[in-house]
Amino acid sequence: MSIKKPSTTVIRKTNTTSTGLSVLNILTRSEILTLFLLILAFVVGTILSPYFLDIPFLLNNTSTYIEIGIMGLGLVAVIINGEIDLSVESTLALVACVAGVLFFDLHFPMPIVLVISLALGAALGWLNGFLVTRTSLPSLLVTLATLALYRGAANILVGDDSRPKLAWSREIVFPSWFLGVEKVHILGTPIPLPLVILIVLAVIIGIILAKTTFGRWVYAIGTNEQAARYSGIPTARVKRILFTLSGFLAGLAGLIMVSRLGVARYDHARGWALDAITAVVLGGVSIEGGKGGVLGPVLAFLLIVILRTGMGVANIKAESQLAVIGALLIGAVLTSNFIERFHK
Amino acid sequence: MTTVSNIPKVQRISGTNMAIRLARFREIGIILLLILIVLGASVVEPSFLKPFNIRTIFLWLPLLTVIAMGEVMVIITKGIDVSVGSTMALAGISVGMIWRQNPSFNIYASTGIAILIGLAAGALNGALIAWAKLPPIIATLGTLNAYRGLTFIVSGGRQIDPNYVPRKIIFWSIKGPFGNEMVPWVVVIAFFITVVTWAFLHYTVTGRNIYAIGGNLNASRLRGVPVEWTIFLVYTITGALAGFSGILYASRFGFVNPGETGVGFELTVIAAVVIGGTSMFGGSGSAFGVFIGCLLLAVINVALAVLGVAATWQLAVYGAVILLAAIADALIQLKLRRAITGE
Numbered sequence: 001m002s003i004k005k006p007s008t009t010v011i012r013k014t015n016t017t018s019t020g021l022s023v024l025n026i027l028t029r030s031e032i033l034t035l036f037l038l039i040l041a042f043v044v045g046t047i048l049s050p051y052f053l054d055i056p057f058l059l060n061n062t063s064t065y066i067e068i069g070i071m072g073l074g075l076v077a078v079i080i081n082g083e084i085d086l087s088v089e090s091t092l093a094l095v096a097c098v099a100g101v102l103f104f105d106l107h108f109p110m111p112i113v114l115v116i117s118l119a120l121g122a123a124l125g126w127l128n129g130f131l132v133t134r135t136s137l138p139s140l141l142v143t144l145a146t147l148a149l150y151r152g153a154a155n156i157l158v159g160d161d162s163r164p165k166l167a168w169s170r171e172i173v174f175p176s177w178f179l180g181v182e183k184v185h186i187l188g189t190p191i192p193l194p195l196v197i198l199i200v201l202a203v204i205i206g207i208i209l210a211k212t213t214f215g216r217w218v219y220a221i222g223t224n225e226q227a228a229r230y231s232g233i234p235t236a237r238v239k240r241i242l243f244t245l246s247g248f249l250a251g252l253a254g255l256i257m258v259s260r261l262g263v264a265r266y267d268h269a270r271g272w273a274l275d276a277i278t279a280v281v282l283g284g285v286s287i288e289g290g291k292g293g294v295l296g297p298v299l300a301f302l303l304i305v306i307l308r309t310g311m312g313v314a315n316i317k318a319e320s321q322l323a324v325i326g327a328l329l330i331g332a333v334l335t336s337n338f339i340e341r342f343h344k
Numbered sequence: 345m346t347t348v349s350n351i352p353k354v355q356r357i358s359g360t361n362m363a364i365r366l367a368r369f370r371e372i373g374i375i376l377l378l379i380l381i382v383l384g385a386s387v388v389e390p391s392f393l394k395p396f397n398i399r400t401i402f403l404w405l406p407l408l409t410v411i412a413m414g415e416v417m418v419i420i421t422k423g424i425d426v427s428v429g430s431t432m433a434l435a436g437i438s439v440g441m442i443w444r445q446n447p448s449f450n451i452y453a454s455t456g457i458a459i460l461i462g463l464a465a466g467a468l469n470g471a472l473i474a475w476a477k478l479p480p481i482i483a484t485l486g487t488l489n490a491y492r493g494l495t496f497i498v499s500g501g502r503q504i505d506p507n508y509v510p511r512k513i514i515f516w517s518i519k520g521p522f523g524n525e526m527v528p529w530v531v532v533i534a535f536f537i538t539v540v541t542w543a544f545l546h547y548t549v550t551g552r553n554i555y556a557i558g559g560n561l562n563a564s565r566l567r568g569v570p571v572e573w574t575i576f577l578v579y580t581i582t583g584a585l586a587g588f589s590g591i592l593y594a595s596r597f598g599f600v601n602p603g604e605t606g607v608g609f610e611l612t613v614i615a616a617v618v619i620g621g622t623s624m625f626g627g628s629g630s631a632f633g634v635f636i637g638c639l640l641l642a643v644i645n646v647a648l649a650v651l652g653v654a655a656t657w658q659l660a661v662y663g664a665v666i667l668l669a670a671i672a673d674a675l676i677q678l679k680l681r682r683a684i685t686g687e
Contacts, residue, residue: 084481131667135674138624140424140481144611145666152660159656266656271608274426274485287479317501319603323493330486333478 031296033336034283037328038303045310052310056190061309062302063182063260066194067092067253067269069301071276072283073201074125074246076297077209079280081242082222082289083139087128088250089273090150093266095121095254097154100163100264103174110175118251124150125247129240139243147273154266162263173262181259194256198298201249206294218242222289278329279304284336371621371633373672378640385647392650399526403517404642406534407432407596409635410589411609412616413541414466414582416634419617420545420558421578422626423480427469428586428613429606430491435461436590436600437495440504451512458591459584465491466583470576488610495602506598516595530592537585542631554578558626615662616641619669623677640665 045052062069071088078085099117102108108116124146131142164172173179184193209215217238220228229235258264283300285292304325311321386392411428418425435458442449442457465487472483516529545551553574556564565571594600620637622629644665648658 131671135671137670137674141618141624141670142667144614144618145663145670147611147663148615148659148666149663152657152663155656155659156654159654274488278485278489281482281485287482317496319496319501320493322489323497326486326489326491326493329489330472330478330483333482333486334472334476337477 029284031284031293031299033332033339034296034299034303037332038299038306041303041306041310045306048310049313052313058306058309059190059195060182060192062195062198062305063192065275065301065305065308066182066198066260067257068272068275068279068304069198069298070201070253070256071246071250071272072279072297072301073198073205073294074242074249075276075280076283076285076292076294077205077218077242078139078246079277079285079287080209080222080289080292081218081239082225083132083239083242084277084287085125085128085139085143085243085246086273086277087124087143087146087150088246088253088276089269089271090147090154091121091124091247091250092254092257092272093268093270094124094150094154094157095251096258096264096268097158097163097266099255099258101157104163104165104172110178114178114255117255118248121251121254122244122248125250126240126244128247129243132243133236133239151266151270158264158266160266162265164263174258179259179262181256194260197252197256198301202294202298205245209294214238214241219290222291224290275304278325282329282332371630371636373676374619374621374633374636374640374669377669378636378643381640381643381647385643385651389650389652392647395526397646397650401639401642401646402527402531403596404645405638406530406592407589407609408613408616408638408641409534410537410585410592411582411613412620412634412638413537413631414578414585415613416617416620416622416629416631417541417545417554417578418480418582419614419622419624420554420626420629421575422558422561423473423575423578424614425466425469425484425579425582426481426610426614427465427484427487427491428582428589429609430488430495431462431465431583431586432589432593432606432609433495433600433602434465434491434498434590435459435587436593436605437499437504437602439590440508440594440600441498443508443510444504447508447510449510451510454510454513455588455591458587460587462587462590463580463584465587466580467576469583470579473579474572474575492602492607499602501602503602504594504600509594509598509600513591513595514598516592530595533592538631538635545631550574550577555627558628560627612641612662615666619666621673637669 042053071092074088075085095117098120099113102113102116103110128139128143128146131137131146132139135142161167164174182192182194185191186193186196209218217228217233220231220233221235221238225235254268257268261268279300280292280297281287282303283292283296283298285297307324307328308318308321311324312318382392391397411432415425415428438461439454439458442454469484469487472478472487473480476483516533518528519525520527520529520532545554553564553569556567556569557571557574561571590600590605593605616637617629617634618624618637619640620629620634622634641662644661645658648661649655653661
């Protein structure tokens with residue numbers, strides 16, 4: 001959302017440093033609440049079921065939701081910047097379908113398909129950024145439109161069928177080296193490759209956000225865009241880069257999904273953008289921009305995986321689990337608001 | 345963007361009086377687009393204007409319009425409510441569970457219960473946003489999931505099959521006043537709610553307060569507008585309308601499905617509201633414009649089918665229309681601002 005209260009954020013920040021209560025400073029760090037909930041989920045799960053603490057099982061389960069995590073990484077930067085990108089899930093679907101059509105219908109070699117697909121994801125993201133910066137429309141509105149547009153394009157491309165098509169012989173599939181990314185584990189450890197990709201990307205984006213000038217610009221724009229522009233930050237360019245990053249990561253998530261499932265369909269990841277935003281916000285990133293980091297959303301992603309796995313073990317249906325995730329989101333933001341108000 | 349460094353030049357305002365008056369009538373662009381689509385479709389395929397197709401367009405309206413009338417108020421206050429689809433499903437399923445137990449349950453009581461469930465759901469949204477100060481997108485994103493989860497818990501994951509939906513409720517989508525079949529009751533109700541919303545927004549103090557809050561929250565607070573209560577009220581009304589839509593859904597489609605009813609519908613509603621000229625920055629928008637926005641989506645939907653465009657094109661066309669409408673509106677507003685300030 002582009003609704004900002006820049007002035008209050010700034011005041012709050014100065015207060016934090018001036019009072020200098022170190023314990024409260026740690027408590028008001030955005031990731032702490034997520035970390036606490038994560039530990040709590042572990043403890044409660046272990047008490048409830050002795051089988052819960054099956055680490056390899058939990059780690060393998062991260063692959064089921066990995067696309068949410070990867071889309072979430074792109075969203076972290078976009079949301080800190082004070083914008084939002086609802087279209088990531090459709091970018092994912094369109095990239096997946098284009099990859100399928102390029103490989104099966106146009107007979108491109110797979111490595112070239114991968115390169116084109118990743119470039120397409122970035123291009124779709126750039127288009128979002130271009131529209132947002134050029135028309136100065138709210139990103140919520142622009143990406144709402146491209147949410148429909150990109151998935152619509154995927155639907156036109158492959159129809160209600162998939163690639164490989166349902167009617168085709170079982171032998172026509174993606175190359176075997178491309179399939180089953182979630183079955184690859186790193187050096188005999190139980191850590192699946194998708195999780196490694198997520199963590200590596202998180203470290204890179206985390207360093208960019210925290211340690212580079214560009215990263216400081218992202219926070220500055222999210223805190224007060226007008227002030228950022230007046231102090232010479234190329235706000236439009238930063239925004240376009242972030243939307244491009246978000247599209248690129250969504251495209252990558254699309255390829256991972258195709259590798260996992262073996263098929264490309266236009267309805268891949270439908271509704272997952274809201275899940276990704278949930279993970280980001282649960283990770284302590286302020287939807288109003290200017291505040292948060294990468295660590296919190298990654299922890300929140302693990303929290304969601306653990307909760308969903310735990311509830312799955314406890315035989316709670318996937319759809320009913322939504323009620324818990326929703327309540328958790330509201331509860332977490334309420335609590336952090338409360339701590340902040342108490343702090344002030 | 346909005347910095348007005350120099351004092352507006354008076355003579356320029358009088359010079360562009362006509363342009364301003366036209367641009368201020370924000371619905372003009374979308375009405376032109378609507379006429380264009382209808383003309384284009386009926387030239388290519390004359391059967392487009394057959395009564396059957398017009399009736400299909402009418403039947404497409406109620407669900408969208410009724411929720412959009414709430415959503416427009418929310419967006420005027422600079423908020424957003426993405427939980428409406430889930431609220432609609434929750435109300436529809438809950439009433440459906442009653443029908444499952446008691447097939448002869450009074451239909452007006454059913455409608456009342458659906459509205460009350462929606463009202464409660466909306467009131468929770470409103471309380472979280474007005475008093476707990478959660479950003480609207482967060483609060484309603486949370487309840488989007490929570491209400492959908494509740495829908496599954498209440499129904500046990502089972503659909504309310506057509507044989508459980510009372511015949512009388514299905515008749516609301518078949519027959520209208522005086523036994524006519526062209527404008528069924530659900531459409532009449534949607535028109536009625538549109539007119540009431542328009543009157544509420546324009547002629548009541550609360551309605552004007554809604555615009556004031558969206559225009560400038562702090563200023564309206566200083567002027568004594570009960571900001572919290574008004575925001576609470578807006579979300580509560582939206583919830584109630586979404587709850588009522590649960591009944592409209594059962595009437596129109598003859599079933600309610602926990603995993604299908606209203607999934608993703610919030611985005612269609614927001615699209616209709618925005619196409620109808622409502623600014624996402626708050627403070628402007630009208631019930632009339634939103635109604636035209638809903639009508640446009642309905643006409644596009646039916647036109648695509650009549651013209652034989654594959655159903656797979658529908659989503660992309662939607663996206664393109666939302667984008668074009670939004671960009672056109674932004675350009676008009678920019679021109680208008682330049683005309684007024686003479687920059």
